[in-house]
Amino acid sequence: MLQDGGSGKYKKFVMGTNNADYTKLQREIDLANGDGTIRQNVNAFANLRPQHFTDAMLVRPTGGEHTYSMSSTFLIEEDQKQQKKSPLRIVNRGYYLLDEFGRNADGELQIVRRFWFDRVGGIRLARQQIFDARGEIESDIVYGREGVLGDAGEHKNLPLEIVVTRPKEKYSMRLTYQVPEKVMIGNQFPQEAFVLQNSWNLEEVDLDKMLRELNAGSPTPRPVPEASRLQ
Numbered sequence: 001m002l003q004d005g006g007s008g009k010y011k012k013f014v015m016g017t018n019n020a021d022y023t024k025l026q027r028e029i030d031l032a033n034g035d036g037t038i039r040q041n042v043n044a045f046a047n048l049r050p051q052h053f054t055d056a057m058l059v060r061p062t063g064g065e066h067t068y069s070m071s072s073t074f075l076i077e078e079d080q081k082q083q084k085k086s087p088l089r090i091v092n093r094g095y096y097l098l099d100e101f102g103r104n105a106d107g108e109l110q111i112v113r114r115f116w117f118d119r120v121g122g123i124r125l126a127r128q129q130i131f132d133a134r135g136e137i138e139s140d141i142v143y144g145r146e147g148v149l150g151d152a153g154e155h156k157n158l159p160l161e162i163v164v165t166r167p168k169e170k171y172s173m174r175l176t177y178q179v180p181e182k183v184m185i186g187n188q189f190p191q192e193a194f195v196l197q198n199s200w201n202l203e204e205v206d207l208d209k210m211l212r213e214l215n216a217g218s219p220t221p222r223p224v225p226e227a228s229r230l231q
Helices: 050-057 207-215
Strands: 012-015 067-078 090-103 109-118 124-131 137-143 146-149 155-159 161-166 171-176 203-206
Touching (some): 012 207, 050 124, 050 137, 050 171
Parallel strands (some): 012 203
Antiparallel strands (some): 067 090, 090 109, 109 124, 124 137, 137 161, 161 171
């Protein structure tokens, strides 16, 4: 995605792999404004990937190929439903933690996901953390208050608010439903509906090819002039 401050001057059809790391391809270009000072224009939307949200909304089931451990913890939190000066604003909330471990190439166990289950007033999935191969947090997903989605009332106890935080990409996004009762769940779509075609005949940029050339020591393409960020 080429970000030029929102003017739409630069248009590219970018191809790549959803879970690939293109950090090496990132270029920051400083632009001088009218006063001669340096500014940087950072657009978090350049870092959005589809799986960031599918991992949050379509939680992958647990499986026998993984190892699990359970523990409990307590956190001091603010209850947003209470008034700011209320003595009930600060709560000591208990959680059950379910850690999922997989094996790396060396056969060693490493953490893959951590599920936080709120113990207050029942058991509720409140948080999901996804880790990368180095054991660092890749996605931190918080599930808000629960409610009913759809007009039939059959999809109950689903989160009406989801907050996805991506520490590496340095962005956070809050997902909500304007009209929860109009949400449709269970519709089937053809496979081609999920394949984006270059129907605009835009110039194509293959990020995987660029990354292979960079790793092989080949020179990388020069940044487009006047663009504040190329990723």
